[in-house]
Amino acid sequence: MNNYIRAVRELACEILDLMAEGLWVRDPSYFSKMIRDVENDSFFRINHYPSCCNNNTTRVGFGEHSDPQILTILRSNDVGGLQISPDHGVWIPVAPDSAAFCVNVGDVLQAMTNGRFVSVRHRALSYSSQSRMSMAYFGAPALQARVSAPPEMVTTNRPSLYRPFTWAEYKATAYSLSLGDNRLDLFINCKDDDHKKLLD
Numbered sequence: 001m002n003n004y005i006r007a008v009r010e011l012a013c014e015i016l017d018l019m020a021e022g023l024w025v026r027d028p029s030y031f032s033k034m035i036r037d038v039e040n041d042s043f044f045r046i047n048h049y050p051s052c053c054n055n056n057t058t059r060v061g062f063g064e065h066s067d068p069q070i071l072t073i074l075r076s077n078d079v080g081g082l083q084i085s086p087d088h089g090v091w092i093p094v095a096p097d098s099a100a101f102c103v104n105v106g107d108v109l110q111a112m113t114n115g116r117f118v119s120v121r122h123r124a125l126s127y128s129s130q131s132r133m134s135m136a137y138f139g140a141p142a143l144q145a146r147v148s149a150p151p152e153m154v155t156t157n158r159p160s161l162y163r164p165f166t167w168a169e170y171k172a173t174a175y176s177l178s179l180g181d182n183r184l185d186l187f188i189n190c191k192d193d194d195h196k197k198l199l200d
Ligand SMILES: O=C(O)CCC(=O)C(=O)O
Pocket: 045, 047, 062, 067, 074, 076, 081, 082, 122, 123, 124, 133, 134, 136
């Protein structure tokens, strides 16, 4: 298990380095160094949505939410259920593939890219006739790390959308709210119309 976690952490770092490069961030390790930090607050979770009977009912197994951290590397067995919501009320199923990773941008990466990468809302349905297992690595900064977009992400056309915060502050906010609440909105810098347009 430790080997698996080390491998997905390395994968997360490589993806983050490519994202930084693609965004022309001068320091390509700007995002990945937060989860390479020895004090990083990353964690690993195994979800099990057990089958119960054979009556073909569908329930929500894991309610709608966005992942608060930087990047999530998720893998599941061959049972479907994961859905993403690119727009309010729209749900798109993610085809199950036990040989593939599903990579989610987390709220912190949305803040650090000044809204260029969006933390997608998702949920997991649970089918009564099939048992779903998923395992997720959540790459997170150290509690005291300061989350802010690098200067390259902030321009006159795209002013800083979010005020800087520490991961400890963000985590405390997330835990004080309900799973489905949009916590990143509480960190928006200013609420004038231009800012709002960028977030739509
Ligand atoms: O089980 C899944 O596919 C989703 C799990 C999830 O979103 C999470 O653990 O944050």
